Amino acid sequence: MKRTIPLIITSVTALVLILSQATMLGRKLEIPKILDRYYLLAQAGAFMLGSIGRTRLHLQNIIRRREGYAYSIVLLVALWGFFILGLFQTSNGRVYQWVFNATLPHLESTTFAVIAFYIASAAYRAFRMRNIDSSILLITGALVILGSVPIGEAMWKALPSIKTWIMNVPNSAVQRGLQICIRVGSFAVALRVLLALERAHVGRGSD
């Protein structure tokens, strides 16, 4: 029973959502808007549960003086300090805004920027001539890179046109083929869930 009821709820909700998107009556009733509110509530509840789980884990780290427990203190202060500040100031508060703008965007930008170095090391590994496949990859990659920068055009005037052809013809053809297959596949996954054929999310064991 504990698996059957969630499967029925999932199937009925999925069917209602499909019909509310495709039919005139469904659009009129605006069911997705109502369901979105429940989704938001579930998200808020789960967010709190996640935060409590993290707090429990890091409190254990601090109490047992595990290696790197100082980082756990920083995490807990940031997590709950920001939460308490938000309770007093709301998300539009001056200090709340300042703390957010002075920390998170910069930390995120820094992490994002690190990718440039990772691309270099991954490209070094991928662009080594080991067999015919990797040689084709290397030549194509070199043509696209050189065709995209001014020095490439200075070297050979045809390079930008070759790059454009590679991107628009073989690259687009492969990408579109993949996209079509992925979309059909994602429909099939959705229908497997709707028909209760896919049930890993509720466990496959006996009730």
Added chain:
Amino acid sequence: MLFAAPATPMPVLGIFYPGETAGFFLIFMLGLLIYVFSRRAGTGKRVPSIRKIPGLESIDEAIGRATEMGKAVHYSIGIGGVTHADTIASWPILEYVARTCAKYDTKLVQTNRNYLVYGVCDEIIKQAYVAVGKPESYNPNDVRWYSDSQWGYSTAVLGYMNRDKPSTNFMFGSFAAETLLLAEAGAVLGCMQIAGTTNILQIPFFVATCDYTLLGEELYAASAYISKDPVLVGTVVAQDIMKMLIAAVTLVGGIFATFKADKWLKNLFAK
């Protein structure tokens, strides 16, 4: 008249919202095919088998490697929410990995960005340990929700990988710009890496850094491939037939467009 209510569009075939008819019938046809083939497989009739997928074949080898080395297996489900098809497709793989790890007493660390996904993953792993008869081996601290922020999550996973140095890194799910950060970190640490996503912008990064990569919709076939459940295999056959139908329609459309006779065809699908 500036504040007049927007005009209600005319329904197609009496009930459908304009622009949604083709999509609805596509889903209906796919549903019908899935029903037919899963029933066929369920009654023991022959259905075509799925070709060998090296990435899924190597999951056991990757877990075996971690078991022999006495190190952990890391499983990232990506950054997608519970409604993302990649996340749903990743759950059966997670269940299989968790069962195998539980069977061989190999530590499994599973990391999440989305807190709803975290709840489902926690339950899947717990159930897997119960299913193999080792509920006492399940450690709730090994199923982790790190951060709701994409980069916060990525940094936390990087930190975990550099501290604990797992020997195997599985990445199945929805991945975006953090793909390379996670996969390259695993490659530098010498992890055996198997990954799969349908984000075509990220697949090249996985191909460059991982030992095996599930390309595009191979991820969606994983559930059927791993479980070898004939009913699920039937659904994959149905989706392949649908793809062939779409390819046939594309071909016919191409021919019509070449001979400039595509106007009525366009009108048919514009409804």
